[in-house]
Amino acid sequence: MTEHERHRDDVAAYLLGALNEDERGAFERHLRECDECQDEFDRLQPAAEALPASVQQLPPPPGLKARLMAEVDPRPRRIPRAPLAVAAATLIALAVAFGVSQLGGDESRTVTATVAKAMPRAGGQLDIQGQHATLRLHDMPDLGSTRVYQVWLQHGDRMVPARTFEVGPGGTGDVRLPDVRKTDGVFVTREDRGGARVPSEDPIVSVPL
Amino acid sequence: MAQDIRDLADEEVMQLVQREDPRAFELLYDRHGGAAYSLAYRITGRQAAAEDVVQEALLSIWRNRLRYDQTRGSVRTWILGIVHNRAIDGLRRSSVHDRRRATLEVVEERFEAKERTDVEVARREEARSVRGALETLPAEQRKTIELAYFGGFSHTQIAEMLHEPVGTVKGRMRLGLEKMRRQLAGGVV
Numbered sequence: 001m002t003e004h005e006r007h008r009d010d011v012a013a014y015l016l017g018a019l020n021e022d023e024r025g026a027f028e029r030h031l032r033e034c035d036e037c038q039d040e041f042d043r044l045q046p047a048a049e050a051l052p053a054s055v056q057q058l059p060p061p062p063g064l065k066a067r068l069m070a071e072v073d074p075r076p077r078r079i080p081r082a083p084l085a086v087a088a089a090t091l092i093a094l095a096v097a098f099g100v101s102q103l104g105g106d107e108s109r110t111v112t113a114t115v116a117k118a119m120p121r122a123g124g125q126l127d128i129q130g131q132h133a134t135l136r137l138h139d140m141p142d143l144g145s146t147r148v149y150q151v152w153l154q155h156g157d158r159m160v161p162a163r164t165f166e167v168g169p170g171g172t173g174d175v176r177l178p179d180v181r182k183t184d185g186v187f188v189t190r191e192d193r194g195g196a197r198v199p200s201e202d203p204i205v206s207v208p209l
Numbered sequence: 210m211a212q213d214i215r216d217l218a219d220e221e222v223m224q225l226v227q228r229e230d231p232r233a234f235e236l237l238y239d240r241h242g243g244a245a246y247s248l249a250y251r252i253t254g255r256q257a258a259a260e261d262v263v264q265e266a267l268l269s270i271w272r273n274r275l276r277y278d279q280t281r282g283s284v285r286t287w288i289l290g291i292v293h294n295r296a297i298d299g300l301r302r303s304s305v306h307d308r309r310r311a312t313l314e315v316v317e318e319r320f321e322a323k324e325r326t327d328v329e330v331a332r333r334e335e336a337r338s339v340r341g342a343l344e345t346l347p348a349e350q351r352k353t354i355e356l357a358y359f360g361g362f363s364h365t366q367i368a369e370m371l372h373e374p375v376g377t378v379k380g381r382m383r384l385g386l387e388k389m390r391r392q393l394a395g396g397v398v
Contacts, residue, residue: 010379012387013379013382013384016354016356016357016382017357017361018362018364020362044386044387047386047387048386049286049388050389051343052244053332054339054342057336058250059246060245060260060263061246061260064260065239067264069234071264072233072235172348
């Protein structure tokens with residue numbers, strides 16, 4: 001049996017991904033040297049490449065693109081406005097106290113956070129000193145070993161994922177944030193450990209800026 | 210750069226992607242994300258798994274964007290090939306029973322995408338045409354092709370599964386693809 005005869009029936013199996021690893025390597029070496037198999041390959045390839053088109057065409061889930069682009073494009077991403085609008089209705093509007101003063105040319109202020117009704121004892125504030133900001137929370141529920149809190153920075157109608165954190169004794173959490181002077185709001189959601197690329201729920205802590 | 214990248218052909222868009230243009234990559238997703246997800250869903254049979262496959266595959270495409278070589282095929286074929294490989298890799302880590310079921314059973318929860326644009330209508334038409342070509346194959350040829358391409362089974366596994374000689378299985382693959390090629394080329398279906 002010639003080398004070609006040994007591989008003649010491998011063309012279609014190769015195109016369908018049905019050769020095992022050793023066979024695949026051997027066939028690829030043969031293909032480079034065998035015009036007949038190359039012709040057969042060229043002839044059958046369009047049929048194999050058409051197979052993806054044979055499946056029912058489904059719409060991709062709406063969040064998929066946002067998650068993908070969050071990885072691809074480090075710039076702030078656009079998210080639907082709805083979650084924030086809904087969030088506003090579910091938050092207890094606590095007094096938002098502004099304490100603005102000038103310290104060495106850097107704006108310094110404290111903004112009180114609003115928290116979800118589900119956490120009646122929890123509260124907190126965002127301390128801003130120039131380019132430094134710290135979100136200080138207290139009486140936040142412990143989320144166990146699989147869930148974490150995640151901070152989001154709002155830029156216009158875009159939401160940028162920031163760091164995740166866990167709370168300490170007394171449900172306290174001091175979270176240092178990047179420069180928030182051009183940020184329109186700081187929010188917190190509960191996410192799976194590792195964090196999310198888009199918020200999976202309405203914010204449970206909200207600090208409009 | 211053109212005024213509107215949406216007017217560019219895939220290969221031109223891919224050149225922008227290779228220059229690290231996220232907007233161009235987003236456009237490729239808009240054009241081919243549906244096909245990628247549909248293929249991943251057909252192979253994995255589960256929405257969450259299909260999403261993971263598409264995300265991993267497209268991220269690998271973004272990170273390896275310089276590897277695209279247009280002399281070796283269209284952008285769409287390249288993307289779907291990578292999605293296919295990722296989905297099959299994932300499938301091969303699951304049990305044979307699940308794989309066979311996912312490959313051969315009709316998944317009830319599927320629903321067709323709404324036809325929104327001319328391109329999508331054309332894609333739906335293409336899907337019907339290729340599905341038609343596949344469905345005209347003798348059942349044993351179609352089953353062999355589906356087990357290999359959508360199930361990720363090797364020809365030896367398929368031979369064991371169907372209690373047929375390996376040579377018979379390879380022959381069915383060749384005859385099936387040959388018949389599909391003729392039908393697609395001739396516009397018979």
